[in-house]
Amino acid sequence: MMQPTISRLILLSAILTLSACNPPENHTSSEDLLEIENWSLSEETAGFFLVYEPNPAIREEIEMQSGGPAIEEIRILGDDSRFAVVIYYSGSAGTQVIVDLHRAVLLDRENGTTLGDYPWAYESDTDFPQPQWTISEDGTAVTVLDENTGEEFLIRAENGP
Numbered sequence: 001m002m003q004p005t006i007s008r009l010i011l012l013s014a015i016l017t018l019s020a021c022n023p024p025e026n027h028t029s030s031e032d033l034l035e036i037e038n039w040s041l042s043e044e045t046a047g048f049f050l051v052y053e054p055n056p057a058i059r060e061e062i063e064m065q066s067g068g069p070a071i072e073e074i075r076i077l078g079d080d081s082r083f084a085v086v087i088y089y090s091g092s093a094g095t096q097v098i099v100d101l102h103r104a105v106l107l108d109r110e111n112g113t114t115l116g117d118y119p120w121a122y123e124s125d126t127d128f129p130q131p132q133w134t135i136s137e138d139g140t141a142v143t144v145l146d147e148n149t150g151e152e153f154l155i156r157a158e159n160g161p
Helices: 002-021
Strands: 039-044 047-052 059-062 070-076 083-093 099-108 113-123 132-135 141-146 151-156
Touching (some): 059 113, 083 113
Antiparallel strands (some): 039 047, 099 113
């Protein structure tokens, strides 16, 4: 009778050891974040959200004007940067001059997180200054300067995943 109990304990010990060595994968791949089909827009009671479908906990509330939103593209900022942006059409605004607003959700590819929603571009028959996006020299922060609104954002990445 002792033999089956010891065998079960050894088997249970082996299973626990293996699961400790190979925990379930919950990390978001940097490359998967860049796949546009992995992102969707969700209208909820609190507003519109950009949602990463493989892990809906990765989400960012976005701005919507009339006629929007729609995901347009995803691109890496700079050369081999840790940052990428999901660019979306936010809609149009204005009365005498209609302006199409494009915004971007900043992604930290190393941590698999969103870092906020910021102005990306303005399209109109009138010439508008465009938002300027700059990556810090050490590659850990992004500055967004929007002359149209007078806003400047300094966004820092968090340390490691």
